[in-house]
Amino acid sequence: MPSALFYFFAILMVILAVAVFINRNPVASAMCLVGSFICLAALFIGLDAYFIGIIQILVYAGAIMVLFLFIIMLLDLKAEEKRQIRPLTFLGGMAVVIVLVFQLSTVLYSFEPGRVTLDQRPIDTAVALESRASLDEPGSIAAALERGTLPDVHLLGERLFLDYKAHLQIVGVLLLVATVGVVVLSRKRLS
């Protein structure tokens, strides 16, 4: 990704994220969050991670935020706009932010692989193809690599469904339990 585009999307993302909590109108906040998600997706796509970028839009911007907006529209917005910020809540929020920024900066500072740019180590499909030569089944990943494209969907699927299959099942069961729990809790008691 050209650095100009990276800075454009990164700065836009931060501005929109700030606008989320500056706006007093919840619908405006929600729309800014959607814009922020789309900018994040652009950053993913800039890293050649098309699948993650598209899923970011599909799941967060296209589904979750629509539900948010759906609920917000049914609320009483006037009461929300008049609400005063209490100093204690403000201080508490700021403390969380400062701790988070401190944690992030220490972790990111010591993250060596993050310093390598795509220019220093370009994705070489020939090398990637060689490393897969030991596998018996070449399949569509090798075909895509031979075409000179990065099969990010296939690679991600292979990693998820072969290496992390147990973890995936557990996450699935967790989500199912949460869904059943919500249905049970929100069920009307007739009697």
Place this chain on the structure above:
Amino acid sequence: MAISRAERPARTRPTGRLTDSLSATSFHTTRHNVHWLPDFDIALLLTSMVKIVGLIFLVIMPMVAYSVYAERRVSAILQDRVGPNRVGIPLTNIRLAGLGQPIADGLKFLLKEDLTPGHVRKLYYWMAPALVLIPALLTCAVLPFGSELNLFGHSVPLVIADLNVGPLFVFAIASLSVYGIVLAGWSSNSKYPFLGGVRASSQMISYEIALGLSIVPVLLLFGELNLVQITREQSQNGWLLLPISFFGDGPVIEWKRLLFVIPAGIAFFVFMVAIFAETNRTPFDLPECETELVAGYHTEYSSMKFALFFLGEYAAMIIGSGLAVTLFFGGWSLPFGIDQWIIGLNDGMIPWWLGLLHMGVFFGKVVFFILFFIWVRWTVPRFRYDQLMKLGWVYMFEIALANIFLAAGILLLFRA
């Protein structure tokens, strides 16, 4: 950052380096060392620009205009009326069966009074029509509308962005158009548009699940998310729903593909129902249902802003048809693998006339689907809202889910 990159000694692009449709913006220095600008691949950039402008303004937009005309003419035929058959060339008596009607309609929309009611939320009221139209037009970027055009020794692939996540890209961007409808309903600040917006958001979210699940069998068969590759495969081995190929590499009838027509047919059915719901077409046009909600989410809109909602709906319909054609009916390819025969006669090259023919074939198929959309609209009555929800969650969702198992079973049966 851009300056420091350009100042480094000239380096040619390594052969194995990842190149794709977006590499138009990758940096590499040439003889003309411009220090302050990244060096673009001018040829790719120019052809992409031509493709984008040509596809949107010379193909999609006129198609939208003329599908409105087709809608009015076909509905007239179905209801035994005459329909708009008067407007021809202005200032003459030449009528051309009313083909001038879309131009007159467009002018009328532009010249009408653009009324903004006093009670609306201005910013969102103005933003909403654009938010409906833009996603619908963006999605056409990944649709392969032709094979490739060989002109003057250059081969131009007839797709704007050859992405590896084609169908997902279409779903993701198309799912953003719900914001336009929801915001239109909310910002209008009156009862009927609001109800329309609420209906639209729940309807589109419900059917998105069926839409996504319905194409999983197709992706299982092809093992591929790249629409260009999917079309090429169908060009060689016959369309997904017509798997007969006389001229391909394999046998004329492949039993796996023939048996796969069953899950593919079910997938196509669920896909079409979901597309109808996603584009808010009758029988699922509950968000604008005129007998209950006046005009639904665009009640308070007038003039060109109203027309933009219309354009968005028809553009979404064209893109949905294009995706259905690409996934199930071989995209730009001719049936029975005839492409392979012609290419074989021309030493493995696609002659320029075949490239143009492929474009014609693709848009011909799309036009067929648009007529199908229109036909359904004027024959099937509207669902009730609870019926719509039940159909989406109880029937379509379950059918799509069971269909995935059926498709996987067939693929397992024929596994080498």
